[in-house]
Amino acid sequence: MQAQIYPGRPNLLMDHLQLGLMAAGESEPRVYLSLYVIPWSREIGAGHVALVRHRPEDGDAVDAILTDNPSLARALVDQLQSAGYSRMDLTGEPRAASFTRGPLREPEHVRYLIASMGLEIDARWEDLGEPVFAAGPAPQRPTEQEIWSMLFEAQTATVTVNQRVVPGEPYLVKSWIPWLGRSLCSAHVARGEILVDRAEPGRGWMGVAAG
Numbered sequence: 001m002q003a004q005i006y007p008g009r010p011n012l013l014m015d016h017l018q019l020g021l022m023a024a025g026e027s028e029p030r031v032y033l034s035l036y037v038i039p040w041s042r043e044i045g046a047g048h049v050a051l052v053r054h055r056p057e058d059g060d061a062v063d064a065i066l067t068d069n070p071s072l073a074r075a076l077v078d079q080l081q082s083a084g085y086s087r088m089d090l091t092g093e094p095r096a097a098s099f100t101r102g103p104l105r106e107p108e109h110v111r112y113l114i115a116s117m118g119l120e121i122d123a124r125w126e127d128l129g130e131p132v133f134a135a136g137p138a139p140q141r142p143t144e145q146e147i148w149s150m151l152f153e154a155q156t157a158t159v160t161v162n163q164r165v166v167p168g169e170p171y172l173v174k175s176w177i178p179w180l181g182r183s184l185c186s187a188h189v190a191r192g193e194i195l196v197d198r199a200e201p202g203r204g205w206m207g208v209a210a211g
Contacts, residue, residue, distance in 0.1 A: 013041070019123050019154075049073045053088035063090075066114055070096075129152060133151075148196075150191045151189075
């Protein structure tokens with residue numbers, strides 16, 4: 001059986017890791033991390049971008065954009081703002097940071113150490129469950145792009161900010177229901193996400209007429 005070639009144009013390849021923790025009795029997460037790991041893209045570059053929102057019990061609130069490629073971070077933030085992103089304040093300038101991932105040989109959990117001047121984050125996704133493969137319209141540009149993803153939900157997760165443990169537990173995010181058909185854990189890893197520009201109308205796989 002011959003392989004099929006999708007007629008749309010590949011646009012971006014990434015892992016997208018999200019981790020939110022909410023304390024008991026509260027309605028907003030104490031910490032939310034959205035980490036983009038992009039080895040290749042056609043339009044915005046490659047590198048790491050971490051969006052961090054932290055609301056400590058004492059001390060100043062944090063909304064930070066951390067990256068090892070400022071131009072990538074600016075382009076990604078522009079895309080998110082155009083799509084109406086509201087999970088955190090994206091008006092600040094990107095801050096230089098380093099990103100260290102735990103060993104790939106340990107697939108049941110993922111750990112990232114993110115270090116920037118005055119801000120260090122240790123994020124861990126533990127006991128990753130069975131993957132869910134999902135494909136559909138790309139949320140930011142649903143009429144123009146499609147996205148394919150392998151989603152792994154964590155059973156437990158932890159975050160430390162500047163060596164202080166953030167209290168809270170993962171929670172279900174209902175905003176996933178319109179796209180995925182069900183809620184998704186706030187601590188999850190999307191591995192090998194592929195974003196493609198939608199094919200011209202009437203063209204199917206192999207570049208031939210659909211139907």
